[in-house]
Each structure stands twice: as C-alpha cells, then as structure tokens.
Amino acid sequence: MTTKLLSVWVVDDDASVRWVLERALTNEGIDTRVFDSADALFDALREAVPDVLISDVRMPGTDGLEAMHRLAREGYSFPVIVITAHADLDSAVAAYQGGAFEYLPKPFDVDDAIALVRRAARVGLPTSGGHVEAERPVSAMIGRAPAMQEVFRTIGRLSRSSMTVLITGESGTGKELVARALHEHSPRAPQPFIALNTTAIAAELLESELFGHERGAFTGADSRRIGRFEQADGGTLFLDEIGDMSAALQTRLLRVLAEGEFYRVGGQTPIRVDVRVIAATNQDLEAAVETGRFREDLLHRLNVIRIITPPLRERREDVPLLLDYYLREAARELSVETKRIAPEAVARLSAFDWPGNVRQLVNACRRLTVSAPGAEIRLEDIPPEFGGQANVRAGLTDWSLRLAQWAESALQDPKRAALLDTALPEFERTLIRTALAHAQGHRQEAARLLGWGRNTLTRKIRELKLDD
Secondary structure, three states: OOOOOOOOOOEOOEEEEEEEHHHHHOOOOEEEEEOHHHHHHHOOOOOOOEEEEEEEEEOOOHHHHHHHHHHHHHHOOOEEEEEEEEOOOHHHHHHOOOOOOOOOOOOOHHHHHHHHHHHHHHHHHOOOOOOHHHHHHHHHHHOOHHHHHHHHHHHHOOOOOOEEEEEEOOOOOOOHHHHHHHHHOOOOOOOOOEEEEHHHHOOHHHHHHHHHHHOOOOOOOOOOOOHHHHHHHEEEEEOOHHHHOEEEEEEHHHHHHHHHHHHOOOOOOOOEOOOOEEEEEOOOOOHHHOOOOOOOOHHHHHHHHEOOOHHHHHHHHHHHHHHHHHHHHHHHHHHHOOOEEOOOHHHHHOOOOOHHHHHHHHEEEEEOOOOOOOOEHHHHOHHHHHOOOOHHOOOOOOOHHHHEEEEEEEEOOOOOHHHHHHHHHHHHHHHHHHHHHOOOOOOHHHHHOOOOOHHHHHHHHHHOOOOO
C-alpha cells in the first residue's frame, strides 16, 4: 500500500523565503507547492487542498490574515502556520485570533519550521489513535560519556511509566531530545507529543496557547481555539523554559497537574485531560523558589523525576561521535557529499568548551560543510568562534602556526616520541642549512647570522651529522 506524501503549500511574496522553504521541505520528502500571492493560492484550492499551509502575513493584495478569514468562511480546515518579518505583538495577536495553528517570526530556523509543519499535520489529522511519527529521530541522542549513559539509563527505567519529569541543564544540551525519547519509549508513544517553548510566546498569549479560549472570550476571539493541553490529551506535553512562567500561569498549571482539568479562557465548563507533563529549564528552580519567583508546590509536582543533561565540555569524549553524526546530517540537508574531518581538527574541536553545547556543534557542522574548501575539514578551516586558529593562536606567524599544526598531528600518534626530541634537532638543522646557504658556505658568516660563535656552529654541525 502506498503511503500518501505529506502535502505542504507555501504562500509568500518573498522569492527567497519560498526557495528556502521549498528546498528544505522537499529534502524532507514533503510534497511542496509555492505561491507568490493569496490569489494564486485560492486558484489552486479549486483543484486540491494541502495538509498544511504556510502563509506570510503582509503581502500585496490579499494579506495572510485576510486569507485565513476567507479560508474559514469557505470551510477549509487545514492548519495554517503564519510567518512574518514583522514580529510585533499586534501581528502575533491577530494571527492567533485569526485561527493560526502557530506563529513563526522571521528569521526562523529551518529545522524548527519543518518540525512545526509535522506537528501541524499530525494535529490536523483525525485522532484515530494510530502511530504518530516523531518529529526528530531519537537516534540523534548520542553519547558514550558516563553522564549521558546515566541519562539513557533513566529513560530506560521510565519506559513503562508516565511519570512527570523535570529536565534541567544548560541551553543547547538537548533537553527536548530527552523529552522526545521519554515519550517515544513510553506507553504514550502512539499518542501526540506536543512541545512548547514558553519563552517563545508573548506572556499575554501564553494562557490561551496552553488552555485555549472560547469564542468571544476577548476582542477578536472569533472562534474557539484548542490549547496545547487538549492537543496533547492522551500523550505528552513538553514545556520548555518552565522557569520563566508567570506566577498566575504557575497557579493554573499546578491545578491541571493536581486535578487533571482546566477551563478554556472565557469558558465555564471544566475540560478533563490525561496528559503527561515533561518540563525543562536552564534555571536553578530551587533558587527561584527561595526568591519567590517560582512556586514551591509546583516544583514538587514537576520534580517527580529529575534528569540532568550534561554540558558538552563535560563529555568531550562524545565530540567525535557528534561531529560524525551531524556532518552527515548537514550533508544530507544540503544535498552534498559528507566531508571527512582531519584528526587534528577533531582534536581542536574536542578541546573547545562549546558554550552553546550541542546546538552550537550542530551549527558548526553546517557551517564547516559549507565553508571548508576541500573534501576534508582541516585545522585551518575551523573558524575562531569554534576554537579555530585565529582565536587560539592570535599573533602566531605562519611558520609557528604550521609548527603548531604539526605538533597537534604528532600528538595523535600513540607511538610518538617526545615532541621536543623530534622537533628541536629538525629545527636546528633547518636553520643551519638556511644560514649556510645564505652565507654561501662560509661558516664564520653563518655563525654570525645564527647568533652563535664559530665553534658552536662547528659542534652543532657535527652533532646533527650535517658534515655531508
């Protein structure tokens, strides 16, 4: 039986945005059509409909908000993701109140856009209880370091439960990947996994985003909106950056966790849901409790099981594995050959502290795939922000840089001799030969050029076997 391809349409008057989205979606195996105006979109809708629509807001002629109102009037029900370069509060409020599935400000991360498309397609389908595709492969969780092995063990221990989990760690350490793994290896795996970064939604909109709203709940609420808790019913809701949630929303979240029910904004009927909540933060919530910024009872509700994602500088042995994986991923995304990476470049990148953690390493792999001139990524290809030569060897001359590269390469050989035992004799031979050549073989002049006496030069020539 042939599986129907996911169909996504894009309408945007910016040709570069259409090109980027069409290429990225097509590379993901998604059937994609692009339009430069809403009028062209509605002409196409006479013959077919997409699973998901991505629409710009401000376009000549019919803009994105008007298009959404027309879609509603004409009975179309597919999810609409709104994108715009004008990321102001008014645009966000108008987009959500107009019935948008999600609001994505420009510039956006292509990976985030693709993940959002997949989630929109899943939520837009009938809730049949069938298999739900994970937005990102759990295989991206890579690590041999003890700290990562402990994370894997915890996920394994929780694989038969639906317990609430709190994930803590620095930004970029893969907290969402851990949350997805917890969901995929749980009894709830066939049900929805809904992820929400609470800091990515304006505070004024977050309550409606979480709990939904009824028609007429506030000015512009022309239709009922289903919140993330209802979308995740039976499955898992991942709340990232939970430490930034307002006190009022903390109270509402506590009630849902305690009682399993809530009210939509403007609603009078309680909504009961069965949702596993996984929360994450890069903050010290215990300290936030001490200063009154976070409810202690909510912390206890969330902190049933805690998983700590380690920073990359504490699992340096995993850097080569991650480089291998994400260089292949970058090549796949860009439809190019995977680049090899020289041992000395691996050593340099493994020594780097990676303040942005795995997220920064992923970006480094994409950049090196594009910028490295050859089929192999060499030490000199690493830019300064990833620990490259301009950052760690500022002020070195060309010859000393080459010497440093030789030393790093030599250190990869487990049978190497002591570096100075190898380098110093060769260093002196090179300088002596050069000075003698410049002095046309006159040892007195060569000794002067080297800053030695003639006797010292004679002795060195004998020791280094340069008499020939």
